[in-house]
Amino acid sequence: QKEVEQNSGPLSVPEGAIASLNCTYSDRGSQSFFWYRQYSGKSPELIMFIYSNGDKEDGRFTAQLNKASQYVSLLIRDSQPSDSATYLCAVNGDAGNMLTFGGGTRLMVKP
Amino acid sequence: DAGVIQSPRHEVTEMGQEVTLRCKPISGHNSLFWYRQTMMRGLELLIYFNNNVPIDDSGMPEDRFSAKMPNASFSTLKIQPSEPRDSAVYFCASSLGYGQETQYFGPGTRLLVL
Numbered sequence: 001q002k003e004v005e006q007n008s009g010p011l012s013v014p015e016g017a018i019a020s021l022n023c024t025y026s027d028r029g030s031q032s033f034f035w036y037r038q039y040s041g042k043s044p045e046l047i048m049f050i051y052s053n054g055d056k057e058d059g060r061f062t063a064q065l066n067k068a069s070q071y072v073s074l075l076i077r078d079s080q081p082s083d084s085a086t087y088l089c090a091v092n093g094d095a096g097n098m099l100t101f102g103g104g105t106r107l108m109v110k111p
Numbered sequence: 112d113a114g115v116i117q118s119p120r121h122e123v124t125e126m127g128q129e130v131t132l133r134c135k136p137i138s139g140h141n142s143l144f145w146y147r148q149t150m151m152r153g154l155e156l157l158i159y160f161n162n163n164v165p166i167d168d169s170g171m172p173e174d175r176f177s178a179k180m181p182n183a184s185f186s187t188l189k190i191q192p193s194e195p196r197d198s199a200v201y202f203c204a205s206s207l208g209y210g211q212e213t214q215y216f217g218p219g220t221r222l223l224v225l
Contacts (some may be wrong), residue, residue, distance in 0.1 A: 032212055043202055043216040044154070082162065088154065092212045097142045097216060103153040 002027045004091050006102035014110055021078040022104050023089030026070070033065055033072045033092040036097065044088055047074070079109045113137075115217035119202050123223045129191040132220045134203030135184055140215075141208035145178055145188050148219075149199045160186065161208060193224045
């Protein structure tokens with residue numbers, strides 16, 4: 001059973017701070033990793049993906065991947081109240097195009 | 112591009128009734144996914160199609176659920192008979208396939224079974 005684990009939160013950070021969201025996965029053969037954001041009552045939307053060990057930056061977002069530790073994280077710099085949402089980690093293994101989603105971390109950015 | 116289209120957006124029905132959810136994937140996408148999301152169980156994959164062929168339906172909860180994809184631009188998820196525990200948000204997602212796994216989600220159908 002492939003598993004993707006996230007702390008459900010809520011993670012509360014003040015506006016302007018760095019929010020750090022973490023995700024671990026059980027399938028060592030996993031190849032690609034995705035972060036989705038889901039606002040309340042809306043559908044998940046892709047923020048970014050990462051395939052290689054290390055960091056990948058896109059604006060205020062940085063994804064970090066450590067395959068040896070089976071760990072992927074998302075950093076949000078200069079957090080804004082509009083970043084308040086649930087963040088879903090998703091992992092693709094070797095089973096075609098399927099993604100396994102974590103339970104999500106709820107982020108609250110307080111003004 | 113219009114994105115993934117789902118209908119209806121909201122459905123309220125009574126226990127025992129048949130429910131049909133519809134999905135139009137993004138044009139040119141070869142993979143289609145049906146998910147169910149609840150507070151208790153999070154986002155669960157129900158079934159996955161590739162080139163209109165069901166590849167993995169291990170997530171379909173029981174025989175009351177069925178899904179079809181008669182062509183590349185249309186899929187249905189049917190629940191017959193529906194039960195109150197089927198109340199959830201049902202998402203359809205599509206991806207390009209061929210190793211491009213990024214999935215794009217539709218707006219979802221919020222189902223309430225009374």
